[in-house]
Amino acid sequence: MPVWSMPSSELLRRALTRAKVPVAGAGESAALLLRADHVYDAALVGQMARSPGTLLLRPEDRRPVAAHLPTGAGAAQAEAVAQALLAGAPTTDPAFAGLAAAAPAEMVGAYDQALRKRGSAYVLELTAESRRAVEWRMFGGAYKGVTDVVTKYWWPVPAFHVTRACAALGITPNQVTGFSLLLVFAALWWFYQGDFIPGLIAGWLMTFLDTVDGKLARVTLTSTKFGNYFDHLTDLIHPPFWWLAWIAGCSAAGMPLADPWLVGIVIFGGYVLQRIQEGIFIRAFGMHIHVWRHFDSFFRLILARRNPNLILLTPLALVGRPDIGILLVAIWTALCCVEQLVVTIQAMLARRRGPLRSWLDA
Structure with a gap:
């Protein structure tokens, strides 16, 4: 059954590769066994790879769907x-004797520090009827x-x-990021010329694609170190140059700022x-x-950043x-600092x- 326009077995293979688990070839005995008609949270696959002697249970009915055999298990087992x-x-089947049964929530913590959120690791049965729901759950998990x-x-x-x-057309995350970069320069040029409306269209489209590239990489398990740097450097560098171009554009449009x-x-x-403050x-x-606090997460919604x-x-x-708009941006930036x-x-x-602890990790 395909998921994100690829066979579920291919998605599982990518998850195993990321967890540095070799895929058994013909005649080889596998230590980590997973049902290919299910979709697994990548963090869960990684944890299973590090947990020999574990039996993974589907949370809704506690039926086993994956197992990591203990060291020394033979082909017969x-x-x-x-x-x-x-x-x-x-779980009472004799074949599972000696394996410690665990549900996803018992193996992977609810707090995902990388994505700054709470959420439960998933194991989802993949059928023709559930495919859209599975994809939506995976997409939400990548957000x-x-x-x-x-x-x-x-x-x-x-x-x-x-x-x-994008997944269906074979468009890669780096291709999406590359097009976003073109939009960065297009918006910069239009802002500088005082053509604010086309610049805003390009800018908003860029922000949208900035959401798509990361999600595409995570749900298809195609993220790379280069892609991560490419995406984050693009995001990090361009915003203040947009606003400087906007200031110049106000003069080009006949509405120069006083200072x-x-x-x-x-x-x-x-x-x-x-x-700099965030890095400090x-x-x-360590977070x-x-x-840190619920208010701090709320304030991030409206912090003086690009969107x-x-x-x-x-x-x-x-x-x-546009002149009043950029003055408001300056005031809001100062207040946020x-x-x-x-x-x-x-x-x-x-x-x-x-020690401080994030409210999301409470």
Whole structure:
């Protein structure tokens, strides 16, 4: 049964490769056995690979679907366990003797630090009827929990369908990122020329594709170190240059700012300062600044980053006042720098009472 336009066995093979588990060839005995008619959370596959002597249970009915045989298990035991798994045998089946049964939640913690969210690892049966639901569950699992309001609430549904289309057409995550980079330069040029509406169209499309590329990489298990750097460097570098181009564009459009240099310094310097503050927080407290408390995660929705800034700029550009829009961006950037400084001071004081812990990991 295909999932994301590939056989489920291919998705499983990619998950095993990422977990550095060799796939058994003809005549070889496998130590890690998984039913290929199920889809497994990649983190769960990795944990299974590190847990010999474990029997993985499907959470809804606690039926075994995967097993990691203990060291020294022979071909006969592997064959018996494989047959029992395929037959949907209960945990009491003699073939599973000596294996410690565990559900996904007992093997993988609920807090995903990389994606900054809480969520349960999944094991999903894949059928013709469940395929769409399985893909949606995988897509949701690939989404960051703490992010901006646009990415979190506006893009998920359209991004799901575009991600499915990219997978079906064989479009790679790096190709999506490459097109996003072209849109970065297109928006930059239009902003600089004072053509704010076409620039905003290019900018919003770029932000949308920035959601798609990462999700496509995660659900198809095609992420690479190069792709990760390519995506993150593109995201990291371009926003302040957009806003500097916007300032120049105001002059080109006949609406020059009274002190464009000051506005530019506040926006560019504020963006760099925010990133420095976040790096200091991670180094000092071992977590991202926006996952400490519930309020910090909420504030990330509207923090002066690319997407919230576009929300400020778009309506004012539409009514012909891009100059006011960029002034609001400067003010909001400065306020957000102050907010992050206050949070850092609060964290330093709170640490006197003990180590800090994210509310998502509570």
